[in-house]
Amino acid sequence: MKMMVQGLILQGIGGFYSVETADRIYECRARGIFRKNGITPLAGDYVTISAEPDGTGAVEEIQPRRNFLLRPPVANLDQLVIVVSACDPSPNLLNTDREIAAAVDKGIEPVLVFSKTDLMPVEPLEKIYSAAGFRSFSVSCETGEGVERVERILPGKTTAFTGNSGVGKSTLLNSMFHDLNLQTGEISRKLGRGRHTTRKVQLLKLEDGGYVADTPGFSSITLEKSDRISKENLPFCFPEFAPYLNQCRFSSCSHTCEKGCAVLQATRDGKISKTRHESYVAMYQEMDGIREWDKK
The missing domain is CATH 3.40.50.300 (P-loop containing nucleotide triphosphate hydrolases)
Structure with missing residues (x-):
């Protein structure tokens, strides 16, 4: 008799998903609705499965992800x-x-x-x-x-x-x-x-x-086009910038070259690492070269 069980996807191979539950690991297929909606279950997903006594089952629902x-x-x-x-x-x-x-x-x-x-x-x-x-x-x-x-x-x-x-x-x-x-x-x-x-x-x-x-075969993480950090979010990805972001002369400050930039001043004062700020500028300038439609 089928049971609805909560579990964690440990691995997905060729349309089969190994799902760990409280008492065992089930070998599951994913319902066709996921493919229809362009959703791929991932290792690390918390899911609801319909479980069979023989250890097989089907992924019925993916719980909201914190990140992926x-x-x-x-x-x-x-x-x-x-x-x-x-x-x-x-x-x-x-x-x-x-x-x-x-x-x-x-x-x-x-x-x-x-x-x-x-x-x-x-x-x-x-x-x-x-x-x-x-x-x-x-x-x-x-x-x-x-x-x-x-x-x-x-x-x-x-x-x-x-x-x-x-x-x-x-x-x-x-x-x-x-x-x-x-x-x-x-x-x-x-x-x-x-x-x-x-x-x-x-x-x-x-x-x-x-x-x-x-993660065999992956030497580093790669962001897909739709996942790239936006220029607006980039300063917040450098946590040491946070105390200075509201102190710049201009609200539209890019923190790369402007006069009155508190982030630049903190870098000159040694409060922010020069190499970290150089990385920020390089990443910001790369984003300047990415057209909006290339992110989609």
Whole structure:
């Protein structure tokens, strides 16, 4: 007999969705109405399913999302851990600030992890981002230093990790997650898929509660055209600007070059990091080159 049950989508592969409920994991299809309405269920979605005794079911309803990303496709993240290497490759602060801004715009907390600290000190980077109000951690997977501190922020949260190729993201994940409950991987194998599906997100359940989004094939988050940060919202994606935004001489201030700009003055006074403001200006100028119809 069918039952209506609440659950969490752990993974979607080829139209099948692994849904974790209070007592088991169901293999579900999504109702055709979702496709008709242009909606794709995502890993991280809280859903209502009609469950069958044999462990199959159908996704009937998707609960409202707090946030979501389309590349990688995952919903309802609490944290985005951005891994930045101290060297080899050298830190690209513009890319880092893009990812931070994207997370802030989506209502996801960005957390910085500076890797390879056994090769080069990262105090200057820590200073920049702690002054901007973000949590940061320094780790060396070679020595194990700092890895446990990162692990301690994960329980009770849904977390995704991002970082450009070579920064040590995979090494960090492998250092932390020896005992993950890989139930979703087992279901993938039952379905005859999984190993070669390199761009499908799955949520991996932690023993202490919480989930980590495994995002193979995605080195960094990518905002689709419709998801791009607007010029109006961009200043609010740099939280350290907040005390100064209402102090500018002109209400239409772009905070890039105007006389009487309180953000520029705070940057000159060292209250805002020069590199952070440079990233803001670069992102703002890029937006100037995007026509409104290109965002749709």
